[in-house]
Amino acid sequence: MKIKLISSILLAVGFMFLTSCKSDFEKLRASGDVDLIYKKAFEYYEEEEYGKAQNLFELIINNLRGKVEAEKVYFYYSYTHYHLRRFVLASYYFSNFSTTFPNSTYREDADYMMAYSNYRLSPSYRLDQTYSSKAIDQFQLFVNTYPTSDKVEECNKLIDEMRRKLEKKAFAEGELYYNLRQYQAATQSFENLLRDFPETPDAERVRFLVMKGNFLLAENSIVSKQIERYTATLKFYKKFINKYPTSKYRKEADSISKTSNKKLKQLENDRYQIQSSRS
Numbered sequence: 001m002k003i004k005l006i007s008s009i010l011l012a013v014g015f016m017f018l019t020s021c022k023s024d025f026e027k028l029r030a031s032g033d034v035d036l037i038y039k040k041a042f043e044y045y046e047e048e049e050y051g052k053a054q055n056l057f058e059l060i061i062n063n064l065r066g067k068v069e070a071e072k073v074y075f076y077y078s079y080t081h082y083h084l085r086r087f088v089l090a091s092y093y094f095s096n097f098s099t100t101f102p103n104s105t106y107r108e109d110a111d112y113m114m115a116y117s118n119y120r121l122s123p124s125y126r127l128d129q130t131y132s133s134k135a136i137d138q139f140q141l142f143v144n145t146y147p148t149s150d151k152v153e154e155c156n157k158l159i160d161e162m163r164r165k166l167e168k169k170a171f172a173e174g175e176l177y178y179n180l181r182q183y184q185a186a187t188q189s190f191e192n193l194l195r196d197f198p199e200t201p202d203a204e205r206v207r208f209l210v211m212k213g214n215f216l217l218a219e220n221s222i223v224s225k226q227i228e229r230y231t232a233t234l235k236f237y238k239k240f241i242n243k244y245p246t247s248k249y250r251k252e253a254d255s256i257s258k259t260s261n262k263k264l265k266q267l268e269n270d271r272y273q274i275q276s277s278r279s
Contacts, residue, residue: 025052034063038073045076054080075106082117091117112151115139119158125168132162167197171206178209183217208249211236215256218263227267230260 028040041056057077064070078093094114098107115138121131139155146152174189190210194203214236218229237257241250 029055029059034060038064038069041073042076045080048083050080050083054084071101071104071106074100075104075110078110078113082113085120087117087120091115091121108146108149108151111138111142111145112149112155115142115155116158119162122162122165125165126172129162129166129169132165136162136166163197167193167200167202170196171200171202174206174209178213181216181220183213183220187213187217204244204247204249207236207240207243208247208253211240211253212256215260218260223267227264230264230267233257233260234264 028037031037037056037060041053041060044050044053044056054077057073057080061070061073061077064073074093074097078090078097081087081093082090091114094110094117097104097110098114101107104110115135118131118135118138122129122135123131136159139159142149143152143155170189170193174186174193177183177186177189187210190206190213193200193206194210200206211233214229214233218226218233221229234257237253237260240247240253244250247253
């Protein structure tokens with residue numbers, strides 16, 4: 001009986017303690033004291049209690065509309081979303097901040113964080129790269145808008161990182177088409193890659209696969225398409241060996257060229273014989 005009574009008392013005390021702790025924050029929320037809420041919100045922010053800080057900022061943002069304090073509150077409110085890893089919302093609110101307070105001393109930081117939040121959303125190169133593309137555009141705009149900022153070097157570094165990710169995705173897509181024997185789609189993907197990323201370190205292999213993809217496309221085409229596609233293969237071959245005369249793919253490239261020439265001669269001969277027989 002005594003044990004049950006002691007247990008009940010301890011539970012009651014614990015509940016009262018928790019209720020007391022919770023009620024301090026709830027009392028603050030319900031107080032309607034804008035100045036006090038403003039002060040405590042920044043205290044919570046400095047203590048890295050971003051959820052509570054955000055909750056309090058939300059209570060007073062509308063009350064501060066048109067006042068000097070509104071700018072600081074909105075800026076730090078945007079940051080609470082970032083610290084809580086809500087990067088979509090963070091980017092949204094930093095963007096809104098720049099639009100709402102275009103002359104703010106915080107604007108440069110807000111524009112950077114808008115882009116950086118999208119950078120944090122950038123996934124593995126194998127996944128959709130919408131956020132990577134957004135971040136690249138926003139970082140580039142930042143560099144153009146604030147060319148003397150100490151963040152420019154970091155922006156350029158992050159742009160290069162994400163462009164490399166886009167390159168890898170484009171190469172993986174082309175390679176996938178190639179492995180699936182969809183050679184026309186593979187060739188188009190690889191050519192787009194070279195157009196979008198002319199300095200790609202994979203350029204030699206990509207150009208080789210463009211040539212080989214055209215050759216395999218010709219090999220698997222109906223007769224009426226073969227002359228055109230073997231001819232295209234030889235054009236890609238010439239471009240390839242002119243650019244990479246000592247390539248590790250040279251032997252295979254030469255073999256493709258030899259076979260293509262042989263097939264073209266045979267096709268031309270067949271066409272001549274058909275025309276002669278018709279005459």
